[in-house]
Amino acid sequence: MTTTRRPTRQQSAVMDALGSTRDFTSAQDLHAQLRESGEKVGLATVYRTLSSLADAGDVDVLRTGEGEAVYRKCSTGHHHHLVCRACGRTVEVEGPTVERWTDAVAAEHGFSDVAHTLEIFGTCGSCH
Amino acid sequence: MTTTRRPTRQQSAVMDALGSTRDFTSAQDLHAQLRESGEKVGLATVYRTLSSLADAGDVDVLRTGEGEAVYRKCSTGHHHHLVCRACGRTVEVEGPTVERWTDAVAAEHGFSDVAHTLEIFGTCGSCH
DNA sequence: AGCGTTTTGACAATCATTCTCATTCTGCTG
DNA sequence: CAGCAGAATGAGAATGATTGTCAAAACGCT
Ligand SMILES: [Zn+2]
Ligand SMILES: [Zn+2]
Ligand SMILES: [Zn+2]
Ligand SMILES: [Zn+2]
Numbered sequence: 001m002t003t004t005r006r007p008t009r010q011q012s013a014v015m016d017a018l019g020s021t022r023d024f025t026s027a028q029d030l031h032a033q034l035r036e037s038g039e040k041v042g043l044a045t046v047y048r049t050l051s052s053l054a055d056a057g058d059v060d061v062l063r064t065g066e067g068e069a070v071y072r073k074c075s076t077g078h079h080h081h082l083v084c085r086a087c088g089r090t091v092e093v094e095g096p097t098v099e100r101w102t103d104a105v106a107a108e109h110g111f112s113d114v115a116h117t118l119e120i121f122g123t124c125g126s127c128h
Numbered sequence: 129m130t131t132t133r134r135p136t137r138q139q140s141a142v143m144d145a146l147g148s149t150r151d152f153t154s155a156q157d158l159h160a161q162l163r164e165s166g167e168k169v170g171l172a173t174v175y176r177t178l179s180s181l182a183d184a185g186d187v188d189v190l191r192t193g194e195g196e197a198v199y200r201k202c203s204t205g206h207h208h209h210l211v212c213r214a215c216g217r218t219v220e221v222e223g224p225t226v227e228r229w230t231d232a233v234a235a236e237h238g239f240s241d242v243a244h245t246l247e248i249f250g251t252c253g254s255c256h
Numbered sequence: 257a258g259c260g261t262t263t264t265g266a267c268a269a270t271c272a273t274t275c276t277c278a279t280t281c282t283g284c285t286g
Numbered sequence: 287c288a289g290c291a292g293a294a295t296g297a298g299a300a301t302g303a304t305t306g307t308c309a310a311a312a313c314g315c316t
Contacts, residue, residue: 006262006313028303042265047304067195067272068303082237091237097229102248105221109210111250118246120230122239136281136294156272170296175273195303196272263312268305275300282293 005052013039014049015073018059023088024070024081062119082120086127093120141167142177143201146187151216152198190247210248214255221248 017030017037025033031046050071053059060074062081072081072090079094098118106114145158145165153161159174178199181187188202190209200209200218207222226246234242 008263008312010264026303040265044266044305045264048263063191063195066303067191067197069195082234082239084239085241093233093237095229095233098226098246101223101225101229102246105223106210106248106250109219109221110253111210111212111248112256113213114248114250116246116248118226118230118244120234120239120242120244122234122242125238128240138295154272168296172274172297173295176294258316260315261313264310265308268307270303270305272303273301276298278296280293280295282291284291285289286287 010039010041010045011049013041014046015053018053018071018073022072023090024060024062024072024083026064026068026070028068030071062117080118080120082122084124084127085121086123089124089126138167138169138173139177141169142174143181146181146199146201150200151218152188152190152200152211154192154196154198156196158199190245208246208248210250212252212255213249214251217252217254 013034014030017033017039018025027043027046027050030050031041031043034041034046050059050061050069054061054071057076058073059071060081061069061071063069075092077094078099079092080098082091082093083089098116102116103114106112141162142158145161145167146153155171155174155178158178159169159171162169162174178187178189178197182189182199185204186201187199188209189197189199191197203220205222206227207220208226210219210221211217226244230244231242234240
């Protein structure tokens with residue numbers, strides 16, 4: 001069931017658009033940006049491409065408070081995000097502390113096959 | 129803008145329904161349960177009540193992978209959740225380790241007014 | 257160029273959530 | 287108890303993101 005992937009103009013357009021910003025962006029917004037910049041890409045294709053990328057782990061996804069999915073091209077490897085509520089500026093953070101803590105807590109309660117989600121929100125220096 | 133609250137039959141029905149399960153439940157599911165148990169409560173009211181409770185911090189909210197909001201009556205105070213993917217069993221967890229870590233990371237990057245979300249998912253012992 | 261497969265896109269269909277607003281409660285007041 | 291102003295309710299419409307449909311277009315390969 002290996003997802004055979006064939007490269008297309010539309011897919012690279014979406015990836016380029018994603019790469020052009022450091023903020024988390026929604027599928028709708030990406031689609032709007034693409035239209036403005038002249039790229040003709042269908043909305044459904046934007047969704048499909050983002051889903052694939054997310055499944056492959058090539059982009060990070062998280063949900064806004066309203067439940068909308070937002071995407072961001074990130075460095076590889078497990079990490080978390082420190083996001084500014086005001087301007088959206090995002091800093092990737094990582095560290096063994098949380099990883100160890102979550103693993104310990106899960107083990108302590110007999111849970112296996114553990115994963116976790118963690119996001120930190122705040123107001124960055126510039127926006128304060 | 130203090131949300132003046134007036135107690136009603138519908139609201140307590142929703143709260144009772146929430147209290148009758150230890151798992152995270154969606155507004156839609158709660159509404160269905162209420163109908164089955166004979167309680168006549170409008171869907172809009174279920175949503176309104178849950179929103180109020182969530183805003184007041186009387187229930188915890190989180191989003192499923194599909195973006196649906198799910199609610200749970202929890203103990204008071206800041207804590208996190210260890211949720212079983214298979215059966216939904218939820219354990220509340222807390223500890224100063226993560227709190228300190230997130231605060232430190234945020235401070236290190238000049239962020240203020242910090243908050244965070246953290247959920248741990250896994251397979252509990254019974255479901256393994 | 258020809259062919260089987262994959263991808264695309266316009267549009268319809270879902271589905272959770274919110275909005276509207278007329279009607280029904282609730283807590284007082286006299 | 288009757289009356290009132292404000293709050294809450296509910297049925298249904300409206301919204302908005304996401305997904306499904308399916309014929310047409312694009313690919314990779316021979
Ligand atoms: Zn990331
Ligand atoms: Zn982590
Ligand atoms: Zn909780
Ligand atoms: Zn915490």
